Amino acid sequence: MSKIEEKSSVEKYRLKQLVAELSKKRGRGTELISLYIPPGKPIHEVINALREEWGTASNIKSDTTRSHVQDALVKTMQRLKLYKKTPENGLVIFCGALPTNGLGSETIFLYEIVPIKPVQTYLYRCDDHFHTEFLQEMLKEETYIGIISIDTSEAGLGLLYGDRVEVAEVLTSGVSGKHRAGGQSARRFERLREMEINEFFHRVGRHATKLFLEENKISKLVISGPGPTKDDFLKGEYLHYQLRDKIIAVIDTSYAGEEGIRETVMKAEKVLEDLRLVEEMKMVQNFLREVSKEDGLAVYGIQAIENSLNQGNVDIIIVVEDLNMIVLKVKCKYCGKEKIEYITREEYIKRKQEIISTACTECQRVEYEIEEEDYIEYIARKADIVGARVEVISSKTETGLMLKNFGGIGAILKYKYHN
């Protein structure tokens, strides 16, 4: 678990884009290879397994499919030989013959991904599509969140990750109810009860340390329960200070224990999913504040951002994840005249057609090299060079919609540029 690193929003975006693209690819036959290698699995073992697959593939009846599968296997084995050992998080490879320009134009492509989390199980598949679903699963946010749902009779310790809730432990206190048995002195009863509760709280604290700090590493903690018990528990500092620092919400529930954990998840859902949201909201608000200032530092619109980046004068760029723009780099094959265009994905085919049927303004010839790149990738690369930060934000939120009013992308400058 310690291998799970917090990735930047750009890295996550990049990986999501690639996975989305790969999931759409289809082979001519059953000939696309998906390979998931968990950490610790020796590369030579994988190569041996692939060599066997290569042999088995000779039984494939279709000539094209057989040669495509075998070529893909060879290419994969060659790539694997470049590794001295399996990377820390394992490795995912997709390889196969994909058409470049209609039927019969297939070329072997290989995509190599070092995943953001450790690969769990070894998998080799040969199919008419790439098995990206396991990678998609890994891409889901998996921050571990701890829950303690407590009252004087019981405490539930739960873990929340992805969309799963696990009730890890339920501790019962054995503390007697509020009403004493006949014959007991009220003071003595009260003192005993307090001692029992104090001992119970300590026990909960110890179990929390073990579960949330040692066995798992949670990033956030939610405390819940009916009435004031949870507050007493917190005030008494029974929790490890590292856990106290992680508390993001204290929630009133009707139950404690197992039932309380489920209730907490229902009630805290908003608190939990709002975290990145709050961060995004702050960024966009800051941007809007700068926009409204007379001499503010905000710029928006692709051209303005491009100019500021060229001057090295960008602190942060905020962009919605579904901007859907691409950068076209068009170069005349004869005179070398270059130009760059920013267009939407929908315009792509039409625009490309227009370009290749229009004469070069410089030399009047009509042959071009056209390269395309996802706009966010492009901007992230440029930003990296000048030390600017790029934040990709969700587009479905109110914040995202606000940014969309400005074309879906905005930037805050380092200093005000005066012409």
Ligand SMILES: [Zn+2]
């Ligand atoms: Zn030209």
